[in-house]
Structures are given as C-alpha cells and as structure tokens.
Amino acid sequence: MTDRLTADLASGALAEALADIAEDAARVILPYWRSGVVAEAKADDSPVTQADREAEALILARLAELYPEVQAVAEEQVAAGEAPTSLGEWYWLIDPLDGTRGFVEGRESYTVNIALIHRDVPVAGVVTAPATQMTWRSGPTGGGAFRRRFGEAWQAIQVRERPASPIALLSHSITDDEAARLATRYGCGQWQGTDSSLKFCLIAEGRFDAYPRTGPTSEWDTAAGQAVLEAAGGRVMGEDGQRLRYGKPGYGNGPFVAMGG
Ligand SMILES: Nc1ncnc2c1ncn2[C@@H]1O[C@H](COP(=O)(O)O)[C@@H](OP(=O)(O)O)[C@H]1O
Numbered sequence: 711m712t713d714r715l716t717a718d719l720a721s722g723a724l725a726e727a728l729a730d731i732a733e734d735a736a737r738v739i740l741p742y743w744r745s746g747v748v749a750e751a752k753a754d755d756s757p758v759t760q761a762d763r764e765a766e767a768l769i770l771a772r773l774a775e776l777y778p779e780v781q782a783v784a785e786e787q788v789a790a791g792e793a794p795t796s797l798g799e800w801y802w803l804i805d806p807l808d809g810t811r812g813f814v815e816g817r818e819s820y821t822v823n824i825a826l827i828h829r830d831v832p833v834a835g836v837v838t839a840p841a842t843q844m845t846w847r848s849g850p851t852g853g854g855a856f857r858r859r860f861g862e863a864w865q866a867i868q869v870r871e872r873p874a875s876p877i878a879l880l881s882h883s884i885t886d887d888e889a890a891r892l893a894t895r896y897g898c899g900q901w902q903g904t905d906s907s908l909k910f911c912l913i914a915e916g917r918f919d920a921y922p923r924t925g926p927t928s929e930w931d932t933a934a935g936q937a938v939l940e941a942a943g944g945r946v947m948g949e950d951g952q953r954l955r956y957g958k959p960g961y962g963n964g965p966f967v968a969m970g971g
C-alpha cells in the first residue's frame with residue numbers, strides 16, 4: 711500500500727509535492743497577514759486565526775488526495791479534539807501556521823510546516839515562509855536539502871562549519887537573560903530572536919549555528935524543520951543527547967537543541 715509513498719520519498723518527489731502544497735497554503739494565508747486579522751485564544755492560551763484553519767483544511771485535503779493511506783496529525787485538528795486515536799507506521803505532522811503570535815503582530819517569521827514521520831523519525835519535511843515567499847525542503851533520501859523562492863528553481867543548501875564566533879537563534883518567548891544564558895551554554899557569543907520553525911531553516915542554509923530550546927513545543931512545531939536541517943547536515947537532539955524522536959505522549963517535546971555543522 712505504501713510502495714508509491716516509499717518510492718516518492720526516496721526520489722524526493724514526495725518533498726517536492728509537499729512544497730507545492732505548502733506554497734498553496736501560503737497563498738491562502740497571505741491575504742490575512744497585516745490585514746487586522748483577529749486572533750482567538752485556544753485552550754492552551756496560544757492564538758489561532760481563520761488563516762490557520764483555512765490553511766490546515768487545504769493541506770489535509772491535498773494530502774488525502776495524494777496519499778490517502780497516510781494518516782494526518784495537524785495542530786488545529788488536535789486542538790479541536792479530533793486527533794486520530796491510533797497511528798500507523800507512517801503519518802503526517804502538520805502545523806499550518808507556526809509563529810501565529812508574530813503573524814498576528816505583523817512580523818515576517820511565520821511558517822507552514824508539513825513533515826512525514828516513519829515510526830518515530832521525520833523522514834521528509836517542508837517549511838514555507840509566506841511573507842518572504844521562501845520554501846525549504848528535504849531532498850531525495852541521502853540527497854541533501856533545498857531552498858527556493860516561489861516560482862524559482864531549487865538551490866542546494868547545507869549547514870556551515872562551526873565558525874569561530876557561532877550565533878544562536880532563540881524564540882522571542884524567552885527573556886533576554888534566559889536567551890543570553892542559553893546562547894552561552896551552547897558556545898554562542900551572539901544570539902538573535904526569531905519566531906517559528908524558520909530557526910531550523912536558517913541553520914540549514916548556513917547562516918546561524920544553534921537553536922537551543924528549553925520551553926515546551928509540540929511535535930508539529932519541530933518535525934518539518936528537523937527533517938530539513940538533518941537533510942542539510944545538521945542535528946536535533948533531545949535532553950538525552952539522542953536524535954529528537956516523535957510519537958511522544960500528547961505530541962509534546964521536551965528541551966532540545968538544533969545544531970549546524
Ligand atoms: N506551552 C506550550 N506548549 C506547547 N507548545 C508551545 C507552548 N508555548 C509555545 N509553544 C509552541 O511554540 C511555537 C512558537 O515557537 P516560537 O516561540 O519559537 O515562535 C508555537 O507555535 P504556534 O504559533 O503554531 O502555536 C507553539 O506551538
């Protein structure tokens with residue numbers, strides 16, 4: 711049943727199809743950005759908008775058309791109590807709009823995220839930034855990672871070798887004191903605050919070196935970014951120093967660090 715899925719995964723055709731879907735979701739989101747879009751508070755007090763919901767509906771419908779045998783776990787569906795009760799070996803993890811807070815405040819760093827999980831590993835992923843019209847994706851198995859501006863050709867990307875003065879990326883959700891402490895712990899003398907899974911992509915394309923996170927995230931916040939970063943030569947490790955794994959209770963991540971070269 712999954713022959714076509716595994717062939718498309720190995721050739722990179724699957725990640726290319728995910729990129730087209732994520733860019734179409736971006737086209738649904740963009741008219742809401744800087745338009746005075748209204749955010750509602752979810753049960754966990756995080757914001758959600760009509761843009762999140764419409765983008766997620768588009769992604770779920772398109773994935774179901776392409777690979778009907780694969781189940782999907784998506785942020786807003788889970789928030790509405792509609793998560794699948796049991797998962798197969800393969801499933802999608804979807805965050806239709808990561809960095810909703812920044813999106814509502816009119817910042818550029820919000821993303822669309824689609825990942826394919828096999829057992830407990832993200833094996834393919836796509837992250838799209840609608841505001842800057844950029845997409846990052848994993849390649850064929852063992853074949854690197856790529857980036858494109860909407861409508862342009864794919865370019866290969868890779869992490870940079872750790873420079874003499876590494877720079878960390880950190881969530882805006884922590885205090886400056888906490889950020890400085892975290893950056894120092896990972897050997898970074900400088901740091902920059904950035905929303906969303908864009909942090910993984912900026913490390914994957916060799917512009918930054920580390921993204922440590924101690925606060926909670928959900929698995930759909932990290933899966934696509936991890937797939938892109940690992941394909942570009944980077945790593946994402948949990949507190950035990952091992953590769954960050956998926957399918958944990960409540961789809962919750964503990965502390966992790968994403969690293970470049
Ligand atoms: N208490 C919490 N539990 C789970 N995830 C949380 C959380 N607080 C923040 N997050 C996640 O962190 C993401 C934002 O990350 P960052 O701070 O790096 O921009 C949010 O994504 P959404 O915007 O999709 O809700 C949210 O899912």
Ligand SMILES: [Mg+2]
Nearest residue numbers: 805808809931
């Ligand atoms: Mg998110």
